[in-house]
Amino acid sequence: MTDRTRAFRRKPARRIAAVGVVAAGALLLAACGNDDDMSGMDHGSSAAASATAEPGNSASAADFNDADVSFAQMMIPHHQQALEMAKLADGRASDSEIKELAAQIEKAQDPEIKTMEGWLKSWGKPTQAESMDHSGHSGDSGxxxxxxxxxxEDMKELEAAKGTEFDKMFAQMMIDHHDGAISMAEDEQKNGSNADVKKMADAIVEGQSAEVKQLQGILDRL
Structure with a gap:
């Protein structure tokens, strides 16, 4: 196994003036006749206001911003690669805890991918950022x-490994991968506006931070 030295990345009122009954009536008529003007008070994307909610996806009808879109577009391929890594454990991993953790990752991240794809569809946004290729890479540097x-190359090395070598490589690579997801989720916590997207970011930070500790423990005993 090629030695790797990877550092963890922690990024870590509305006022209503009433002047007599006549004035109040005039304000009411004006409001009724200018729905389009009132729509401009929406805090998020106009697409969000008109989007139809997907079953179980309350985020699809809610306000969102560019940070929410970027988070979903980037986290989808990020999760997809984690699933690829987890599936490689079948027939290669020898440590029972690695096998259990791989199954846990598949169970958690596959539904999250479907949820994020649903959000992007309802927002009228592509499921992949234009600057990314099918592998989630962009630009000459990847x-x-x-x-x-x-x-x-990393993925090929992992696919070729077996037994304890695979276990060690999987644990270290997944730590690095999780650290990346945590970093992106922390960015969403700071910059996102959609409550459901931020809730998923919270879950990713909490769940994957715990898995990082578990993976480090596995590495320490292998």
Whole structure:
């Protein structure tokens, strides 16, 4: 196994003036006749206001901003690569805890991918940022802005490994991968506006931080 030295990345009122009954009536008529003007008071995207909610996806009909869109577009391929890594454990991993954790990652992240795809569809946004290729990479350097993504070479090395070698490589690579997801989720916590997207970001930070500790513990005993 090629030695890797990877550092963890922690990024860590409305006023209503009433002047007599006549004035109040005039204000009411004006409001009724100018619905379009009132729509301009929406805090989020106009697309969000008209979007039809997907079943179980309250975020699809709610306000959102560019940070919410970017989070979903980047986290989808990030999760997809984690699923690829987890599926490689079948027939290669020898440590029971690695096997259990791989199954846990598949169970948690596959539904999240479907949820994020539903949000983007309802917002009228592509499920992949225009600057990314199908692998989630962009530009000549392969830097998609997604921390923790493995290179094609990394994935080939993991696929070729077996037994304890696979276990160690999987644990270290997944730590790095999780750290990247945590970093992106922390950005969403700070900059996002959609309550449901931010809730998912909270869950990612909490759940994957716990898995990082578990993976480090596995590495320490292997």
């Amino acid at each position: 830097d998609s802005g997604m921390d923790g993504m493995m290179s094609d």
